[in-house]
Amino acid sequence: MITACKILGKDVFEDFFRNLANGREVFAPVQLTGKIVWGPIGGAADVDFSLDNTDMSPKEFFFPQSECLMRFKNTEGEGGRVMVPAPPLATQRVLLNIRPCDAAAFRLLDRIFMQDERTDDLYWLDKREKTILVGLGCVNPCPECFCTATGCGPFHEEGLDILLTDLGDRLFVKPLSGRGQALVADLPDAGPQDVSLAGDVAAAAAALVQRPAGFEPKKLAGRDVLDIYNLPLWPRLSETCLNCGTCTFVCPTCHCFDIQDEVKGEAGRRVRNWDTCMQRLFTEHASGHNPRGEKRDRVRQRFMHKFTYIPMRRDGELGCVGCGRCVRFCPTNIDVREVVRRMCENVEAISK
Amino acid sequence: MKARAEKIREIAKRLLQEGKVDVVIGYARGASPMREQPFFARTPEEAGQLTWSSFCVGNTAKFLVQAAGAGERAGVVAQGCASRNVVGLIVEKQVARDKVVVIGVPCLGMVDSRKVEARIARSEGRRVESVAEEGEELVVRGRGFEKRLKRKELLRDNCFTCQHRNPVLADEMAAEPTAATGGGDIDTVAAPWEKLPAADRWASFRETFTDCIRCYACRDACPLCYCKTCFVDDAKPQWLGKTQDVTDVASFHLMRAFHCAGRCTDCGACESACPQGIKVRRLTSKIEKDIRSLYSYEAGMGLDAIPPMTTFRADDSDDFIKQGGAQ
Amino acid sequence: MINPYLPYPVRIAGVRVETEDKNLRSYWLTFENTNDAAAFRYEPGQFAELSIAGFGEIPIGIASSPTEGDTLLFTVNKTGVVTTKLHDMQPGDVMGVRGPLGKSYPLAAAEGKNIVIIAGGFAVTTLRSAMVWLLNPDNREKYGDITFIYGARAPGMLLYKDELAAWRRRDDVRCHITVDRQADGWDGMVGFVPTVTEQAAPSPDNAVALVCGPPVMIKYTQPVLDKLGWQADQILLSLENRMKCGIGICGRCNVGPYMVCKDGPVFTKAELDHLPKEY
């Protein structure tokens, strides 16, 4: 049972950090050559509560872009070609100041990487179990954010162990899990004033997030897949897409991968690498047949996956947390909000 | 900029009305601040959405191969660099001259949004929410701030050193020709690592490409990249590993740059497309500098030009050929 | 906990060239560890990832039936990097198998019914599994009539020729083996699978059909079944998309909301009618 919220003065943050970093590697957003990236944190002084969200989502921590799954000896005969799984993560970790949208994305990915006990992805599970997520409520949403429209929000709690709210000289601390609770047990309880102040900060932040007009993915729920699939808008929507993988690689919920074997001399390994549904080769068969051979098919796949297929299979949950990265980084500025608006508008025009 | 945009709309509308083209490929207002998006206008009404600003950082020529594949006659809004790519595509026989109508735009250079962000201190949590262009100034606004910046100081690196701002091929013009160059001396800034001692170059290379996520946006934004199967996707044999290993990332970038030799117009679409802000032109600018100095060639300057990598001269330099030591 | 990416080590016990063009070979694989054999519990219609360290994995339908013991049978067409390597491998070589993966033909639910199997080309593999399973004395009596329609380009391109001969001799199976064109020494039927199906005219009454074959065969067989009065929910098809992980995560094999590797590869025609044709 989660108990009271706590208060953490920034003047004593160092003590808290020391406790947090005790036996754990701590990572947080840092500024590096003009970009905001996830980096290792050596001491409390390196933690910056004013930074925007990182350009890349922290999914790399659980689902590295290249990950060795297993190794083998690349030789014929006894002892050769037998797979030995890569060792589990050797450390415990903390992701500090993770944005609620990114944490919510991991909850969604949990449902995909861990579907049943026969097929649970142990590589994902291992890193998830060994990583504590300390969230920071987001008070400075970017112009492309639309988290409140996807059922997420700047102070969304799902997936976090602790949620921090920056109150200027102090942090309002909300423990959200057993391990979060254990970390903050020694902090003083928050008074009613701070509780209300934190509520105001969260409400103000939520109000800042844009609510894109016409973005109502609920309207897609319950529609026949083919109604949406066959909408005439797809060719036009996809014509400016370059079919690069940017949107999928910056996306916190995209999780497609490829598995490849690499050998050199007697060493061999099986590696999984991020892959993207935007690439023609993603679905191409060895025979040359390709179920999604056209650009239109691939663009449609990405949007329908997030807003039709995942909701159908995951109790209505969207495959998008509204972080806005794909809009921000798309080389041709394809806007998911506009795409969904048009999907909704067009599908509504078809009588049920 | 406004006058250019209006003229582009007017020309596009006319071309579509007269049935001279099936589509006009240009830019429309983007969804994000400091971004315009490529746009395919297919009706005279849609031509009204075309625009022109300091943020048209892609390359419209990129889409011509796609339009040609669909059998469409395309109008293409092209500034100097993009018009050179149109020429290049015609020379490389990817696009037929009579299937393209070039709407030329004398270009004043495009603004690098990352430079703007740096100037308004994104690090302090300040986000650009809108940018208005007022003459040579950009009025940048966000929550709680407004800042006026000089457009000229924020141009993309390639636009600073642009040598051909006016279209080299145009069937229509959206403005009177402008000053030919961006003012910067390309040969002094191209190939920045040449100035480094040889031992430091690799360190700089690594640092430059360390953030690459291999999304291939640089390749896919490039109008030169139209191969049906790219070398990185070849499976039999598979040349490149698909991992984030330095060797795989480096090999990709080296080969990508090499494939642009004698073809690159330094349009900067690759660098603008990169979600990680990688300075990929550090490689292509070196190659193009060599092509200029060795073969006196600039890509896309004429429909009759022979691309330098598809020809040779008997007296081409071969200083690098080993002579086989003393007898 | 099971690592779903870790293949079971298996040894190639036997290899047989199946077709005259030598592009299809059958491989009999035995588990190196008896525990693995016990863990690998499969049913007809499921597939597995064949894993060759250094080359990769390929999803291949299991052609053996669990009634045949612990040895697995796969029949592999030489097309890509992994299959080409597999074609170079010899009895005694060690490789890996990961699975079983996907859903099987719903044979248990079809008890008491007539079964019609329609196969084309080398898509017959998992249908061989189904046939062997159905014809097993423990199972045969639970089903009504069994009709087996199978076509290949030429006599030399038919798989499992000995078994086909044995099935033709049985009186509790209606076998219709056909080839596209008349060939020397062929005394069986001649004609495409849809035509032969029309002639055989299997009744849809209290029946299910398992259909596997190249897209063109499916395309032209469908109207025949429609004409014979078959309903979409009586027809089961097995899809073959590109699959990597085999466990519904890696994202490349989906047809609409379903992952072919985990929710398939067996779907009813009724299900597919409401899904994009991305297969």
Added chain:
Amino acid sequence: MSECTEHSGFRPRIAAFFCNWCTYGGADLAGVNRLKYPADFRVVRLPCTGRMNPEFVLHAFRQGVDGVWVSGCHPGDCHYIAGNMYARRRFTILKELLEYAGLDPGRLHFSWISSAEAEKFQRTAVDVIEAVRALGPVNAANVAAKTMVMELRKVI
């Protein structure tokens, strides 16, 4: 066979890409004439240096060679009229690019050797091998900073 003593014992591995019509013949003739040179390169025979994909060079370095040597017909002598003339431009740009990115010039060599030039083949082979040998083995222990050729090697 080698008489060199620097980096004692270090035998470089060099990938050599030879045109079938000239340098490959030159190597053959050198052998027939009993001309001696260190056997530190492995030859890949090409129909023409025009077949030489720059990717071959990177691939060789990824596979762990210490140096690459490409050799074909003298300008004007190409069996296919001008394959080597196109190749010359490609090699020029490639060598410039790789050295610009940090490749040590001693690791990538080009030569024109005809099938009659057995002695030139011998001299060039010694030259190439010496140039690569002089750079020493590619390993982290050998140098403070990571070099291009070190990091181009695929590590598994």
